[in-house]
Amino acid sequence: MDAEMIADEMVEVPSPIPISKKAEKPDMMVECSDNLAFMVNLPADFCKLIVTSPPYNLGKEYEARTGLDDYLQLQEQVIAECVRLLHPQGSLCWQVGNYVQNGEIIPLDAALYPIFRQLGLKLRNRIIWYFGHGLHCSRRLSGRYETINWWTLGDDYTWNLDPIRVPSKYPTKRYFKGPNKGQLSGNPKGKNPSDVWQFPNVKSNHPEKTSHPCQFPVELVERLVLSMTNEGDVVFDPYMGVGSSVIAALKHSRVGYGCDNVPEYVTIAQQRIAALKRGELRTRPMGKPIYNPALPNGGH
Numbered sequence: 001m002d003a004e005m006i007a008d009e010m011v012e013v014p015s016p017i018p019i020s021k022k023a024e025k026p027d028m029m030v031e032c033s034d035n036l037a038f039m040v041n042l043p044a045d046f047c048k049l050i051v052t053s054p055p056y057n058l059g060k061e062y063e064a065r066t067g068l069d070d071y072l073q074l075q076e077q078v079i080a081e082c083v084r085l086l087h088p089q090g091s092l093c094w095q096v097g098n099y100v101q102n103g104e105i106i107p108l109d110a111a112l113y114p115i116f117r118q119l120g121l122k123l124r125n126r127i128i129w130y131f132g133h134g135l136h137c138s139r140r141l142s143g144r145y146e147t148i149n150w151w152t153l154g155d156d157y158t159w160n161l162d163p164i165r166v167p168s169k170y171p172t173k174r175y176f177k178g179p180n181k182g183q184l185s186g187n188p189k190g191k192n193p194s195d196v197w198q199f200p201n202v203k204s205n206h207p208e209k210t211s212h213p214c215q216f217p218v219e220l221v222e223r224l225v226l227s228m229t230n231e232g233d234v235v236f237d238p239y240m241g242v243g244s245s246v247i248a249a250l251k252h253s254r255v256g257y258g259c260d261n262v263p264e265y266v267t268i269a270q271q272r273i274a275a276l277k278r279g280e281l282r283t284r285p286m287g288k289p290i291y292n293p294a295l296p297n298g299g300h
């Protein structure tokens with residue numbers, strides 16, 4: 001029996017039917033599918049936010065490592081199809097790290113930049129996602145950040161700052177001179193979270209950890225969902241993994257779409273979404289401080 005036949009026997013492909021049939025219009029759809037095959041069935045202008053973390057061509061268990069040119073060519077096809085699906089006021093967020101070859105690093109956002117530009121998109125932010133843990137390198141500095149590249153189609157894009165404001169450093173600070181003397185100088189709703197974000201990455205002690213080797217944290221996507229979409233808008237992840245983007249969308253009354261071509265991950269995504277709907281899914285809450293060993297109970 002060859003390996004393909006064994007795999008066919010063992011793998012049960014999850015149903016493409018949306019889990020929720022309660023609402024007339026489904027609030028989500030997750031499917032086990034190649035993303036190009038999935039996207040071809042979706043209408044143009046359908047998604048307000050497309051957010052994803054593609055494979056980095058590192059030879060992880062879910063990807064076949066190829067030459068960088070082949071990798072970029074396939075990314076171009078997927079990104080072009082995403083652009084077709086993007087609402088005129090929509091955003092495309094591509095979360096990537098480094099491709100590494102013989103110890104040389106190639107930042108994937110730099111390699112992908114010309115592709116996005118040629119497709120007519122405009123870069124709004126290159127967000128640095130900083131995390132405290134990862135592999136320790138011996139011949140270069142250990143990598144502790146990746147980037148989220150926020151692109152829009154036009155200048156009139158959906159943008160809500162208030163839901164993602166963070167506490168000001170000096171909330172009681174007041175103007176000390178001028179016409180507003182004595183009044184609070186900062187926004188009482190908090191400050192802009194800036195383009196450097198610190199969230200723990202999903203390692204073994206993270207409440208969201210599944211068997212997927214490279215999940216991104218739900219709280220990271222929640223920030224994007226809240227600021228770049230309104231309630232009822234469609235959020236789509238073409239490399240969905242275990243459904244973190246769909247979960248972030250559903251948590252905030254958006255419509256979540258996603259696909260992944262590995263049946264095991266789609267099954268886990270469906271289980272996590274079902275747990276969310278029962279109110280039983282554990283996610284790290286937005287706004288929870290980073291663990292600080294110098295503080296009692298880590299500052300939690």
Ligand SMILES: C[S@@+](CC[C@H](N)C(=O)[O-])C[C@H]1O[C@@H](n2cnc3c(N)ncnc32)[C@H](O)[C@@H]1O
Nearest residue numbers: 034035062215216239240241242244260261262
């Ligand atoms: C970096 S992971 C994304 C993980 C996801 N952000 C999460 O939180 O679970 C990339 C995912 O892309 C999937 N993938 C790779 N090629 C694909 C394709 N052609 N179509 C759909 N999914 C694909 C892999 O199976 C993998 O789960």
